[in-house]
Structures are given as C-alpha cells and as structure tokens.
Amino acid sequence: MPKDTFFNLPEEKRTRVEEAAIDEFASYTYETASVNRIVDGAGIAKGSFYQYFKDKKDLYKHIMNIIIQKKLEYMSPTITNPFEVDVFTLLREMYKSGLSFALSHPKLLEIGNKLLLDPSHDIYKEIMEENKARSDEVFLLILKAAKDRGEIREEIDLEMASYLLTNLNIAVSDYYMKKSEKHEYSKDMMKTIDKFIDFIQYGMTNTKGGD
Amino acid sequence: MPKDTFFNLPEEKRTRVEEAAIDEFASYTYETASVNRIVDGAGIAKGSFYQYFKDKKDLYKHIMNIIIQKKLEYMSPTITNPFEVDVFTLLREMYKSGLSFALSHPKLLEIGNKLLLDPSHDIYKEIMEENKARSDEVFLLILKAAKDRGEIREEIDLEMASYLLTNLNIAVSDYYMKKSEKHEYSKDMMKTIDKFIDFIQYGMTNTKGGD
DNA sequence: ATAAAATATGACTAAGAAGTCACATGACTT
DNA sequence: AAGTCATGTGACTTCTTAGTCATATTTTAT
Numbered sequence A, B: 001m002p003k004d005t006f007f008n009l010p011e012e013k014r015t016r017v018e019e020a021a022i023d024e025f026a027s028y029t030y031e032t033a034s035v036n037r038i039v040d041g042a043g044i045a046k047g048s049f050y051q052y053f054k055d056k057k058d059l060y061k062h063i064m065n066i067i068i069q070k071k072l073e074y075m076s077p078t079i080t081n082p083f084e085v086d087v088f089t090l091l092r093e094m095y096k097s098g099l100s101f102a103l104s105h106p107k108l109l110e111i112g113n114k115l116l117l118d119p120s121h122d123i124y125k126e127i128m129e130e131n132k133a134r135s136d137e138v139f140l141l142i143l144k145a146a147k148d149r150g151e152i153r154e155e156i157d158l159e160m161a162s163y164l165l166t167n168l169n170i171a172v173s174d175y176y177m178k179k180s181e182k183h184e185y186s187k188d189m190m191k192t193i194d195k196f197i198d199f200i201q202y203g204m205t206n207t208k209g210g211d
Numbered sequence C: 001a002t003a004a005a006a007t008a009t010g011a012c013t014a015a016g017a018a019g020t021c022a023c024a025t026g027a028c029t030t
Numbered sequence D: 001a002a003g004t005c006a007t008g009t010g011a012c013t014t015c016t017t018a019g020t021c022a023t024a025t026t027t028t029a030t
Helices: A004-009 A013-026 A036-040 A046-052 A056-079 A087-104 A106-116 A122-130 A135-148 A158-179 A187-202 B004-008 B011-027 B035-042 B046-052 B056-079 B088-104 B104-115 B122-132 B134-149 B160-178 B187-202
Strands: none
Touching: A004 A013, A004 A046, A004 A087, A004 A135, A004 B088, A013 A036, A013 A056, A013 A106, A036 A046, A036 A056, A056 A106, A056 A122, A087 A106, A087 A158, A087 A187, A087 B104, A106 A122, A135 A158, A158 B160, A158 B187, A187 B160, B004 B011, B004 B035, B004 B046, B011 B056, B011 B104, B035 B046, B035 B056, B056 B088, B056 B104, B056 B122, B088 B104, B088 B134, B088 B160, B088 B187, B104 B122, B104 B160, B134 B160, B160 B187
C-alpha cells in the first residue's frame, strides 16, 4: 500500500505519477522497469517517490490494484449472475468484457499480460495470493455448473479446459489488438468474439457427427 | 555467431558454457540474464567469455539455434509429409512432438517461451526474422490445405485459428509440465494430447447438431 | 630452443540501478 | 511571528551490470 502522503497528493499530481508508472510497466517488465525513468516521466524528485511508496514493489502492486479495479468495472454487469445463463452466452459476455477492457486500456492489458507470462518470479505469486480469484479457477466453477446442466460434453476435462480458456482469453485480445489499429468497440470486435466462441463451442471439424 | 575460439574449445568446456547459459536464460529473461552469473556458473573468466562471443546477444542467439535444432530433431518425422494426412492426425503428431520435446528439454522450452511471450522487445523480432517459419505461419499453411480438402468447417477464420493453435500449443505444454512431475513420455501424456485435439476438433458443446 | 600465434585472465571502466538522507520549502497551528 | 509538522529535493551510497584491455599463459610452428 502506498503511504498516506501519496493519497494526500492533489489529484493531478497523483495521476501524473500513476500514468508515468503505467507507461513504464507497460514498456518494461517489473524487473527491468526503472524508478529513475518513472520519476523523470512524472516530473518528481527521486526522494519524493520514496515519500509516496515504500519501494518499487509497492508502486507495482498499487498499479496492479488499479488494473484489477478497472477490469472489475468492465466485468461486473456480466458476472453478477454467472450461473443463470448458458455457458457459451456467459463466455461470450466474458470475452466481450475482456476485449472491451483491452481496447480501452491497452497499456493496462499489457502490464497484466507481462505479469501472467512470468509466473516463475516471486512477484507473480505474491500478487496472485493477494488477489485470490485466478481466472482459471473462475472458469472451472463456471464449467462445472455447465457440465451439471449438460451443456458441455461429459468427456471434456474441465481443469484443462479452464486452463485453456484462460490462455485463449489472453490470446484473443492480443490477436485483435494486433489486427486492429482503431481500438474502438466495433462490429469487427463482435465478429472476432463470435468466431472465437464458435471455435470453442463446435471445434474445427466439418464431420459434425464424426468420431 | 560465436567466434571460432568457441568452436575450437574442447567439447567438455564448450558444453559447460552452453549449459550455464541455458540455466541462466531459463531462469531469467534476456534482459535480466547476467553474463557474470553465466561465467561463474561455467567456471570461466569474464574475459574468456568475450573471446568466445561478441556480446550477450551473440550467446543468446547461439542458444536459440540449439533450441531450434533440437526441436527440429523431434519434429522431423512428423513434418516430412505434412499434407498427406488429415489435419487432426497431423496436429496430434505435432503436439505430440512438442510435448515430447518439452518433457525432454524443459529448460529449452522455458527459454523459448520466455522469448515468445515478449514480442515487443527487439530481440524477438531479430530472432524471428532470422528463423523465418513462425509457428502460426506453418499452421496457416496446414489449415488452408485442410480446408481445401473439406476437413474443417468453411466458416472457420484460418488466420485466427492458426494464431490460437500456436498459443494453445504453448499452453498445453505448460499445463502438462505443471501437472506432471515425472517428466517422462507416458500414457498420461497421450491422454493429455487426445483431450486437447478432441477439444480443437469438436469443441465443448454437447448439442452435436446445434447452432 | 625460439619465436609466434592463440587463448586465458581478472582488475578495470562507465553506466545504470534501488534506495537513503540531510536539508529546504511550504503550510497550518497557536 | 514562531513553531511544528508534512512534503519536496537531489546528491549520495552501494550494488550490479556489459564490455574492455593489458598482461600472462599455453599451444603450435619453425
């Protein structure tokens, strides 16, 4: 947690620091991100930084909390009653939220992905422990309920499927970001998600009754 | 390319250096990997290192070439006639190769993944340009042929599918590595791949004729 | 044996990193 | 106005990094 000094700051200055940090962590991993560059970018003195934050990790966790907060804002309307719609509708909503978040906050997405991609480092475990609900655990609960309702095939390995859904979630955002330069909620975006859910739902095969 | 001095080295010493480098690059990203730790690990002097390699990047590329070489060794029997079997059989073979490689060379896999996960950094582009055939481009060719043969549904977006297959390829190895501590080619492994291909082929839905 | 070429070495440089601290400035209280 | 407390500051310390280089050793050629 940042110190009181940071929260007492005039909003303009506080966001200036946060935005400099977001720029830095979007461009560099936690390890290679530089406090020196951040204070330069924010136009504050090095000493001031350590009036606001205990250390680099303190700032990083603060930014992660902003990300989680922002992401929850995008998700909440979908997640409120996760077990009251069929699983593919729910997945569609979740991916829509995820992609919408990605388009509105590409830098935040970048920071989050950079973290997810380096699960070996200590900072990963620390943050995941502080923010329990990991994505694949959420998916697992949803998929279990869906299987109980008979919406997905019996023989699907749920644990694996939820793991894959998590990774695909990241991949689909990356894919769309790479393809589209507009970065706006568009029909393209819905098409991307539809194709994607279609893939998950029916697979690629053409022999519909096959096996 | 490493200097002649390196290739003139007695094999024992050469592999000692390579193994120290592999350990380092498996534990740290390219940026945070330390030449100092590598020379300590290999038991050579700092100066010797720069007799063998132009710089850190030179060593890194050498290790990447080892990885590509090793990976090709595992793949070759499968890839020789990629268009002569149905696409799901081919995919199964490719994932089998991939997982087999992952189990035999977990550190090399780790290094490769670390690179793939940070496409923003210069080193990524450099290496990808030097080693043309990117995974999703290979998948795309295979999928195009399969669509022509009518093996996969018309409405599948091939570009997206090949992108997803690449990411899933990484994910499935990671998943299996995380689950199994034995690290040996086993029936478990085949089961994992079967589930996975099954997922790709038929999707998750239970309404087989649905839409 | 002598000369020459190849290889080994670790102290060294310069740059950048995280974090500290004595002091300066500003604001609010009494 | 004087005093107190919160905030601002940048030079500084300590550490680690990549890469260099003069010198020492070993190997090869004559």
